[in-house]
Amino acid sequence: MKPAPFVHHAPRTVDEAVAALVAAGGDGKVLAGGQSLIPLLSMRLAAPGHLVDLDGVAGLDTIEVTDTHVRVGALVRHAALEAHDDAATALPLLRQALRNVAHPAIRSRGTTVGSIAHADPAGEMPAVAVLSGAVVEAVGPGGAREIAAGDFFAGPLETTLDPDEIVVAVRFGRFPAGTRTAFLESSRRSGDYALAGVAVAVQVGDDGAVATARASFVGVTPVPDLLDLGGVLGGLRPGDPVPGGVADAVAAHVDPESDIHASADYRRMLAAELTRRALGATLVETTRGAA
Amino acid sequence: MSAPAADEPLEITVTVNGVPRTASAPARRLLSDFLRHDLGLTGTHVGCEHGVCGACTVLVDGEPARACLMFAVTAQAHAVTTVEGVGDDPAAMSPVQRAFAECHALQCGFCTPGFVTTVTAYLQDHPDPSADEAREAISGNLCRCTGYQNIVKAVLRAAELRRAEAGA
Ligand SMILES: Cc1cc2nc3c(=O)[nH]c(=O)nc-3n(C[C@H](O)[C@H](O)[C@H](O)COP(=O)(O)OP(=O)(O)OC[C@H]3O[C@@H](n4cnc5c(N)ncnc54)[C@H](O)[C@@H]3O)c2cc1C
Ligand code: FES
Ligand code: FES
Numbered sequence A: 001m002k003p004a005p006f007v008h009h010a011p012r013t014v015d016e017a018v019a020a021l022v023a024a025g026g027d028g029k030v031l032a033g034g035q036s037l038i039p040l041l042s043m044r045l046a047a048p049g050h051l052v053d054l055d056g057v058a059g060l061d062t063i064e065v066t067d068t069h070v071r072v073g074a075l076v077r078h079a080a081l082e083a084h085d086d087a088a089t090a091l092p093l094l095r096q097a098l099r100n101v102a103h104p105a106i107r108s109r110g111t112t113v114g115s116i117a118h119a120d121p122a123g124e125m126p127a128v129a130v131l132s133g134a135v136v137e138a139v140g141p142g143g144a145r146e147i148a149a150g151d152f153f154a155g156p157l158e159t160t161l162d163p164d165e166i167v168v169a170v171r172f173g174r175f176p177a178g179t180r181t182a183f184l185e186s187s188r189r190s191g192d193y194a195l196a197g198v199a200v201a202v203q204v205g206d207d208g209a210v211a212t213a214r215a216s217f218v219g220v221t222p223v224p225d226l227l228d229l230g231g232v233l234g235g236l237r238p239g240d241p242v243p244g245g246v247a248d249a250v251a252a253h254v255d256p257e258s259d260i261h262a263s264a265d266y267r268r269m270l271a272a273e274l275t276r277r278a279l280g281a282t283l284v285e286t287t288r289g290a291a
Numbered sequence B: 001m002s003a004p005a006a007d008e009p010l011e012i013t014v015t016v017n018g019v020p021r022t023a024s025a026p027a028r029r030l031l032s033d034f035l036r037h038d039l040g041l042t043g044t045h046v047g048c049e050h051g052v053c054g055a056c057t058v059l060v061d062g063e064p065a066r067a068c069l070m071f072a073v074t075a076q077a078h079a080v081t082t083v084e085g086v087g088d089d090p091a092a093m094s095p096v097q098r099a100f101a102e103c104h105a106l107q108c109g110f111c112t113p114g115f116v117t118t119v120t121a122y123l124q125d126h127p128d129p130s131a132d133e134a135r136e137a138i139s140g141n142l143c144r145c146t147g148y149q150n151i152v153k154a155v156l157r158a159a160e161l162r163r164a165e166a167g168a
Helices: A014-024 A037-042 A078-083 A085-090 A092-098 A112-118 A124-131 A245-253 A264-282 B031-038 B095-102 B112-125 B131-137 B149-167
Strands: A007-009 A028-031 A050-053 A063-065 A069-073 A135-140 A143-148 A153-155 A166-173 A179-186 A196-204 A210-218 B010-016 B019-025 B057-060 B063-066 B079-081
Touching: A014 A028, A014 A050, A014 A135, A014 A166, A028 A037, A063 A085, A069 A085, A069 A112, A078 A085, A078 A092, A078 A112, A085 A092, A092 A124, A092 A179, A092 A196, A112 A124, A112 A166, A124 A166, A124 A179, A124 A196, A124 A210, A179 A264, A196 A264, A210 A264, A245 A264, B010 B031, B019 B031, B057 B112, B063 B112, B095 B112, B095 B149, B112 B131, B112 B149, B131 B149
Parallel strands: A007 A050, A028 A050, B010 B079
Antiparallel strands: A063 A069, A069 A166, A135 A143, A135 A166, A179 A196, A196 A210, B010 B019, B057 B063, B057 B079
């Protein structure tokens, strides 16, 4: 259970980090918080020759809240984002989801951007990125580019990032006024990866009726793509019960796998029920969770 | 940047319990092994080596973190506190250590250093937890012996001891 030998690079700037990745010629990996990568190295599921450690790169640890988004730098730890009150006010879904990411001792080192770059379908923050219409800011040898979250996740642990590109920040989109969000998951122990989880965003229009409703999932889809529930929920009013059609729509959308913790059927049922409850939470009559 | 060849020993200096400590180790040396093997600080225990059990939990800049999920080279830029730094004198134990002893919150003691560091950091931010909050606070640490009941009691007792100390 020890990592294979590698050369450690400690760049001070993004340009130096990119240069180190380019020099590694495809045999390099970015090391952020290490909370996913180091277990993979220790189990020898990965053995890159070069690790480019972002820990000392200046300027990547900032959180910016604007009218349209919350921009999270690559070195912002899950714990720091969870604790950030302005970010939680601007986009309540961030804190709602981050509470479910691992344990405090993992959140203190693990980065939110790293968990998106890692693209684990069992991760919470990829689902939040897709639901909020996030934009991934990447820098590579050819300069900077932006990738919509919907185009970023290519498959389990697979993204459309090039091997010599670094994600410098993710801009999570803020929802329009009148949007209520909720996040629910079920796991065997608090802090464990979820058997299934869901993030929902329901926008109630000026007429008091549901205008849009969307969901994205944790642990039950290969990539966290959006499920549009507008057809099932459109026109409902806060206080109305969640229609049964939601369960069918979710069951048809998700594609879970069986493992020692739960069967695929159980996970599908769980995803549908969690979605029903999450939507119920957004449809209570008080105006809570507005983003 | 000129980088050394893979696995070449590096001079690594980490501030542990307030003291800069230097040893020679390759870049792939985990902080947990650096503490135990290179610095002889065997208070930090190693169980699963993939972040799950919590036995190796130390404080990095005051926050609980897994020593098995950090490289010693990275730790050079941070201040590390191990269970020895929480208290290494049986005659002058910290409130958390005293509470664990008083409440029989350990049997074999393998998991204990990770609980002590985790709970020490937790109580700094949450000085007066409820039993449910105490349970949540230790949910990232595994104990194969005690059944956790006495550990939950110890968290609450440690909070009492800390408050008594602060009030005294
Ligand atoms: C016991 C345990 C339980 C956990 N439970 C959960 C959980 O319930 N939910 C959850 O979501 N996560 C969980 N995690 C993982 C945790 O959230 C990680 O922090 C996160 O997945 C990765 O972030 P990191 O900063 O640690 O990235 P690293 O581990 O450093 O990197 C992960 C991968 O992403 C790449 N990468 C990281 N940052 C960048 C970047 N800026 N640019 C390009 N590539 C990058 C790396 O090259 C690597 O391939 C758990 C981890 C452990 C050990
Ligand atoms: S040894 Fe580090 S968490 Fe188990
Ligand atoms: S006391 Fe033995 S593992 Fe906890």
